[in-house]
Amino acid sequence: METFSSKSSSSSSSDDDIKLRRGPWTIEEDNLLVHYITNHGEGLKRTGKSCRLRWLNYLKPDVKRGNLTPQEQLLILEFHSKLGNRWSKIAQYLPGRTDNEIKNYWRTRVQKQARNLKIDSNSAAFQEMIRCLWIPRLLQKIHSSSVIQPSIQSSRSTPQGFSLEKNNSSSSRSSSSHSSSIYESPNIISECPKIPREIGDSDLNSFVKAHFPFDDNSYDINNFGQLATGNFNDVMEYDQMIGDVLADSFWSMDEFFYQTQDMSNCK
DNA sequence: AAGATCCTCAACCGCTCCTAC
DNA sequence: AGTAGGAGCGGTTGAGGATCT
Numbered sequence: 001m002e003t004f005s006s007k008s009s010s011s012s013s014s015d016d017d018i019k020l021r022r023g024p025w026t027i028e029e030d031n032l033l034v035h036y037i038t039n040h041g042e043g044l045k046r047t048g049k050s051c052r053l054r055w056l057n058y059l060k061p062d063v064k065r066g067n068l069t070p071q072e073q074l075l076i077l078e079f080h081s082k083l084g085n086r087w088s089k090i091a092q093y094l095p096g097r098t099d100n101e102i103k104n105y106w107r108t109r110v111q112k113q114a115r116n117l118k119i120d121s122n123s124a125a126f127q128e129m130i131r132c133l134w135i136p137r138l139l140q141k142i143h144s145s146s147v148i149q150p151s152i153q154s155s156r157s158t159p160q161g162f163s164l165e166k167n168n169s170s171s172s173r174s175s176s177s178h179s180s181s182i183y184e185s186p187n188i189i190s191e192c193p194k195i196p197r198e199i200g201d202s203d204l205n206s207f208v209k210a211h212f213p214f215d216d217n218s219y220d221i222n223n224f225g226q227l228a229t230g231n232f233n234d235v236m237e238y239d240q241m242i243g244d245v246l247a248d249s250f251w252s253m254d255e256f257f258y259q260t261q262d263m264s265n266c267k
Numbered sequence: 268a269a270g271a272t273c274c275t276c277a278a279c280c281g282c283t284c285c286t287a288c
Numbered sequence: 289a290g291t292a293g294g295a296g297c298g299g300t301t302g303a304g305g306a307t308c309t
Binding site: 053105 | 274275276277278279
């Protein structure tokens, strides 16, 4: 009897995955293994576990390298809010990205911002900040790059049919049977508090306290930057003003802080 | 220029779950 | 039903590169 496991690996779970064989080894498999060891030797002084990890996280041909795109960052934020620290689950929605990579991104980028703000990254307040500040900015960034490079489209899809790229056509979006909530997210912008353009640090302090009631009020408003010197409907205008300095594929909240500081300098 | 500090990310650890026997 | 072993997962570590002083 031969059995197959449909249990997904950390890096992939699409329907066309090669099914892992389980159960007793067949003569053919034994011969294949003997042939392989005869030709290549036992070789490495590594455990199977270590080899597996090296393959999945680094050597596998479809592993993507390089910085996460704004789209990918958006997906991570979105799915983390739904799934929590279930990295392998989140990785299923980012083809070519490993659970390890996503986990590292969350710890080194997202949690870093929470530390800067002196708030708990698991707190409702931080989640709200991501929803109201970070995600809308990523959406604006994605939108502005799709204007610059409208040809960027991909048929690549995630296990549940989420398109990784923003669909420029509202009609085609509405025709999809799997419309992703992520790209409905621009509504977040209107749902979230508008931050007055002309606002001093002390006013900003009050504003943030009013709209983002942190558990710990000792957050450092200086690290929050001049974040609130405009509202988010102005971001595209700002992007045009400073040129396409964000044309590269990576964008982080750090840059967000720097940009907003620059923006206030330009006034 | 050099030492200190920070940051990133690949790899390891230990636990849980699943499967074969 | 119980046990052993392997796979997969999330948390953590540490080497090495980057940046700061």
